[in-house]
Amino acid sequence: MDKRERSAIFRQRLQDAMVRAGLNKSTLSAAIGVDRSTISQLLSDKHARLPNAQVIGECAYTLGVSADWLLGLSARPERANDLLDVALSMPEAARSSVDEQLFAWHQEATGYKIRHVPATLPDFLKTPDMLHWEYRQHLGKTPDQAISAMEESLTWLRSRHTDYEIAMPRHELESFAAGTGYYAGLSVQIRKDQIANWIKNYDHLYPSLRIFQFDAHQVFSAPLTVFGPLIAMIYLGRHYIVFRDSTRVHAMTDHFDWLIREASVDARDFIADLEALDIR
Numbered sequence: 001m002d003k004r005e006r007s008a009i010f011r012q013r014l015q016d017a018m019v020r021a022g023l024n025k026s027t028l029s030a031a032i033g034v035d036r037s038t039i040s041q042l043l044s045d046k047h048a049r050l051p052n053a054q055v056i057g058e059c060a061y062t063l064g065v066s067a068d069w070l071l072g073l074s075a076r077p078e079r080a081n082d083l084l085d086v087a088l089s090m091p092e093a094a095r096s097s098v099d100e101q102l103f104a105w106h107q108e109a110t111g112y113k114i115r116h117v118p119a120t121l122p123d124f125l126k127t128p129d130m131l132h133w134e135y136r137q138h139l140g141k142t143p144d145q146a147i148s149a150m151e152e153s154l155t156w157l158r159s160r161h162t163d164y165e166i167a168m169p170r171h172e173l174e175s176f177a178a179g180t181g182y183y184a185g186l187s188v189q190i191r192k193d194q195i196a197n198w199i200k201n202y203d204h205l206y207p208s209l210r211i212f213q214f215d216a217h218q219v220f221s222a223p224l225t226v227f228g229p230l231i232a233m234i235y236l237g238r239h240y241i242v243f244r245d246s247t248r249v250h251a252m253t254d255h256f257d258w259l260i261r262e263a264s265v266d267a268r269d270f271i272a273d274l275e276a277l278d279i280r
Contacts, residue, residue: 001072007050009072015043017063017070017077032058090239102240105227106156112228113163115256119223119235120182121173122166122211124153127197129190157205164209165267167259169216177277191279199271210267212260219262226253 001009018028025039034055042051050071051059060067068074091101106114116122126134157164175181176191183191202209214221223235232252234241243249265273 003050006072008045010050010070011043011045013065013070013072013077014059014063017059017065021063023063028059028062031062034058089242089244091242092239103153103156105225105231105233106153106162109227109230110162112230113165114228115226115253116164116166117221117224117256117259118166118168121168121176124157125198125201127190127194130186130194133186133190157209162208164205165256165260166209166211167221167256167263168211168213170213170264171216173213173273173277177279179280188279195274195277195279199274202271202274206267206270211270212263212267213265213270213273214259214262215264218264219259221255221259224252224256226256229253 018024023031025036025043029036029039032055038051038055041049042055050056056067056070060070065077066074069077123131176183176186176194179186179188179191202211224233225235226232226249229246229249230244232243232249234252243252
């Protein structure tokens with residue numbers, strides 16, 4: 001880009017930023033400590049002139065934009081720290097799909113494929129008895145709230161406007177069937193009813209819903225959800241790490257697709273796998 005072209009871009013963007021900020025030549029010149037005539041020259045199409053770095057920096061700071069944008073080096077006017085705030089956030093996370101923010105992200109991604117690695121088993125496929133057991137001692141959320149959220153999520157999924165893929169470690173179902181680890185103390189009857197409920201719902205929702213299982217001895221994933229090309233989210237426990245920039249959303253999409261390629265149990269075999277579980 002030659003000097004005249006960059007000067008024209010600077011002139012137009014400076015003028016646009018002044019209008020958005022509600023500043024005129026006098027107020028901007030006073031704010032950055034230069035003569036009004038200096039601003040007039042910068043805005044005049046008769047001069048292919050660019051100011052020095054000090055003036056550019058002061059203009060950018062006062063107008064709340066980036067110097068790169070003023071100079072035509074960036075298409076985004078936000079400053080670097082503001083761009084980071086847009087691209088990366090850490091909202092608080094609820095214990096489950098009771099979280100209204102989580103459900104809002106699902107709705108925002110309607111029509112896109114959603115990719116999900118759950119922390120335990122998918123909440124929206126759990127029975128009320130399972131949720132009562134799981135949330136009976138939870139701080140801040142009640143079993144009834146979890147059940148209501150589960151029913152709302154399942155109703156949304158049954159609308160079939162969105163493909164939903166889940167990848168989960170094989171050992172999670174094995175632990176559930178045996179009643180060990182996280183599922184210690186969960187009665188055999190609740191676990192049997194839960195399996196029957198999964199089979200019924202999965203048979204109804206497939207292929208809009210597809211659940212794959214991977215061998216955690218071979219591959220690993222933190223809990224995460226990718227909402228189409230819009231949002232990628234990692235679940236920490238108390239917070240989500242949320243990305244909206246395309247580079248990281250794409251990277252997490254590739255990670256999930258890798259889990260699917262390495263799956264030891266294909267989505268087509270999920271019901272047969274459930275039926276073969278030894279509940280004890």
